Amino acid sequence: MGRMQRSFMPVNPKPKQYRGKTMVSIFITGGAGRIGSTLARKLVKDGFQVKCMVRPGDTRSITPGITRVEAALTDSRALARAIEGSDVVVHLAAQMPVGETPIDQYYDINVLGTLRVLEAAVNQSYPVKQFVYASTDNTYGPAMPEEDPITESHPQVPGDYYGTSKVLCEHLVRNYYKIHGLRYTILRYGSVIAPNEASSLFRLRWFRAFLKSHMDAGKKSNLYQLFGGSPDFIHALESQVQNLDDDDDDPPVRVTGADGRPWAIHLSDVRDSVSGTVNCLDNPNAWNETFNILGPATTTFAEGAEIISQSTGVETIELTMPRTLAFELSNEKARRLIGYEPVHDFYSTLSSCGEKAGRLDYVPVGAGWTAS
Template identity: 55%
Template sequence: MTLVCVTGAAGRVGSTLVRRLSTGGYDVRAVVRPGNKKFPMPSEVETAEADLTDGRALRTAVEGAAVVIHLAAQMPLGDSTVEEYYDINVLGTLRVLEASVGAGRTVRRFIYASTDNTYGPADPNVMSLTEESEQFPGDYYGTSKVLCEHLVRNYRKIHGLQYTILRYGSVLAPNEAGSLFRMSWVRGFLETHSALGPRSNLWPLFKLAHGLATLLPAPDQADDPAVCLVGPDGAPWSIHLTDVRDTVEGTIRCIESPAAANECFNIVGPRATSFAEGAKVIAKHRDTTLLNAHMPVRLAFELSNAKAERLLGYRPRYDFESTLLAGSGDTRATDYVPVGAGWTAPTS
């Protein structure tokens, strides 16, 4: 069987991907950070510990693999210095690439997880971004991903390493969906990006209007209502969410498909989710009130799946409502790995 090596195997995408691969006819080696006991791997999955700063450990982790899926990365800058951050994300990717082309290499395809953040979500230059749209990221995370995309392409030119670049968009697991579009989440979203200042990927938008969180209505303390943010033109804000199951499906399609060779794809949900739709779904299924909050600016971010649909047959199945329903109640899904205490929009 084909051995697939997955870095970042304990993450939101990696945990579900590893399980799908292990039941889908692949041998899987899950690469996790040393000491990571976040969750137990399936018994049939081999585990390797390797930090992205440790080239030797990464060479051992990749040894014998036919496919490398590189998911591991640091998202928010947090307490790291910029130098430390880029050592993990950019030089870390370089080390995984070096491991993949080393002596006795067996890697035939390198799949790299990039992000929609490379386009610069605060001021997209077109309504539906394609893989040909300008990449102009607004933060350290997006910039690190653009640099890594260049590295991946260069390793094709220099070493002949076949690659696929996937630009994921705002991935969430079903059990996280119930926290979105509520007052607490919306307030946290606005306050976090405002506090980050120029380090926020949405700063081009937020610098035009300070104190957006103060424009939210004061809710009843016993309620956490659903909130729709509305721009000055009367249109709701929107973000392009992706159910982790769709993300994993798109990724697996790239392992064997000849059409995926040396290509880049947007892998996102079936359509952008407006705050009007999201808030209405939350109010309906969580039995809470629905409020509108008028903002002096508007966030509108949508990507096109057309290329992935045409070349890979990728057709995302889950809109926000179906993701929410899969995360709770009698319809609770078992085809993904639940994560954390709730989804938060990427901040860096």
């Protein structure tokens, strides 16, 4: 006899429905992270039964009404216990920066961790009905994109360990559909920010830290092909700001490359990321498909700096870097198949950060919450 199949039973008299079917029990790894925390709160509000996995010993808060479970991606038995009874798995948890983690351990967490989650999903008494996997735009190697805008068919040749781990996991997810019939949806998120983080972007202090973190990371940076070796971006920056007083109000920076093209980054408001994720649930158009899930369009540093300047009253400064960082991803497939309509450009995201706590439609990063 095959494994038993269960029907979806309502949690409350009027549970949230998608396409006429009720999704009840949703399990989220990385449930205290940037996307996971806001997604969990949204799903609970909509009437779902939500279980969030956090790492053992994690003391971060979880939204009331959500079941909290502790499990490590390296612990197969704990994952099996945690996932038991779930209709849907949304796998968000991963280690992003390699940092000082040995590479074999890093891949044990990200790649074998995903394998363990998949194994747990297909070996339940009632198998999971949909597996949503969080991938990344890093799989495209955004330092030197081959398409503009980048579509889901862009070659996946990542330039770092993180992006490579995600490509390997995508293959695992697809294979579990072929082997076990586990329906999947792969979502390639990119540059996700919460509104309370927006005010620091496109400013000198943030830009200096951005450059330094990538240059210090060396070959572990996802932008190594842009920043690696020479020229020295930090020297190029400091030579242009050396006359600024240390007490200046962290001016917004309009950045261009030596070729005259503006720097640009494709940001995603976490609320749009959550919207795209929710649109995939119990949606036949999302089954066994891969989607880019990003904001409405790229934001150039000139645009971002001007928005920050208008918000703070601090004048912008012009910077020229030795090379240009600029890429945009296409949401067209997600719009066409799952009705994804991102609404928050950078201005909208920044404008939301001043809303009162009781009106927030996202979970702020920080103050007990950190990004996954």
